[in-house]
Amino acid sequence: MVSYLKLKEIDSTSDFAHRLLNMYSPYELNNTVIFAQYQTKGRGVGNNKWHSARGKNLTFSIIHCPDYLLIEQTFYLSKTISCAIVDFLESLGIDARIKWPNDIICYDSKCAGILIENTVSSVHKKIKSSVIGVGLNVNQTKFPEDLNAISIKLVTGRQYDLGYLLEKVVDKIFMWLDTLKDRKFDVIDSFYFVHLYLFNKLTRFRSDDQEFEGKIQGVDQYGRLILEIPEQNSLKLFWQKEIEFLNV
Numbered sequence: 001m002v003s004y005l006k007l008k009e010i011d012s013t014s015d016f017a018h019r020l021l022n023m024y025s026p027y028e029l030n031n032t033v034i035f036a037q038y039q040t041k042g043r044g045v046g047n048n049k050w051h052s053a054r055g056k057n058l059t060f061s062i063i064h065c066p067d068y069l070l071i072e073q074t075f076y077l078s079k080t081i082s083c084a085i086v087d088f089l090e091s092l093g094i095d096a097r098i099k100w101p102n103d104i105i106c107y108d109s110k111c112a113g114i115l116i117e118n119t120v121s122s123v124h125k126k127i128k129s130s131v132i133g134v135g136l137n138v139n140q141t142k143f144p145e146d147l148n149a150i151s152i153k154l155v156t157g158r159q160y161d162l163g164y165l166l167e168k169v170v171d172k173i174f175m176w177l178d179t180l181k182d183r184k185f186d187v188i189d190s191f192y193f194v195h196l197y198l199f200n201k202l203t204r205f206r207s208d209d210q211e212f213e214g215k216i217q218g219v220d221q222y223g224r225l226i227l228e229i230p231e232q233n234s235l236k237l238f239w240q241k242e243i244e245f246l247n248v
Contacts, residue, residue: 002174005034011041013061014115014133021119026065026129033170035060037162056140057151058166062132062173068181069127071120075223076180076188078102078116081132083191084176085112088169094155097197099248100216100225101240105197108248109150112136132173138165193218202230204246207238211246 010016013034020029038054052059066077082098089096089106097105104112115133120126137143137151138160153159179187193199200215205227214227217235224237 002031002033002170005032007034007036009038009040010036012039013059014117014131015041017061017063017131018117021063021129021131026063029063030065031174032063033060034063035166052135052137053140057138058134058136058162058169060134060166062170064130064132064177066127066130066180071125071127072222074118074127075221076185077118077127077130078114078223079188079192080176080180081114081116081134081173083188083195084173085114085134085136085169086195087176087191088172089152091172092152092156094152096195098192098195099197100219101223106150106155109148111150111152136169138162198248203248205243206246207243
């Protein structure tokens with residue numbers, strides 16, 4: 001059962017979720033959706049901030065207990081949420097792709113971001129709880145110049161009711177989480193692979209202060225990017241912090 005907690009303003013829906021988890025057990029909060037009309041300190045991966053105009057977009061976090069996953073299957077949660085957001089956008093007639101590891105791209109611009117923070121049970125070697133943060137650009141039409149961002153409205157030309165859209169995207173997320181819980185990894189892998197941004201396209205990267213060209217060949221079970229390096233005639237694996245896209 002999904003429950004909603006809707007707020008006008010908060011520092012960060014993910015930070016608020018973590019504060020709740022410090023007061024209650026994860027199972028008491030399981031499948032709680034925390035939505036805020038505005039975040040004063042919205043967070044992205046690492047030290048990145050999530051920029052969102054007040055009352056224009058969807059910024060929410062879901063507290064979920066994926067105790068059905070082993071620690072080594074953690075990246076499947078990221079894959080599943082990415083598939084759900086892309087599936088949702090496609091239901092609106094929008095072509096979308098998954099930019100490894102946590103961005104959703106529409107027409108070569110960022111439409112959504114995902115931040116997942118897990119608490120692990122070392123005893124049972126499973127994920128105890130997850131805070132799944134989602135930022136989805138909906139009705140915003142102007143973004144900071146340094147952001148290569150786009151919104152649903154900019155793509156479709158339509159204005160959307162945020163409450164209605166929130167329920168639709170959350171429904172889609174839990175549909176995909178059911179797929180994950182049923183251990184249908186092949187379904188998730190297939191959808192993720194087909195929608196992987198820049199797959200097999202020569203792209204410029206930087207790693208260890210060295211720039212090079214490579215072709216994305218996939219993502220392994222641990223979440224590492226699989227790159228073909230034509231100059232070296234080899235395949236290499238990269239963790240998120242080990243590599244960055246250039247000019248993308």
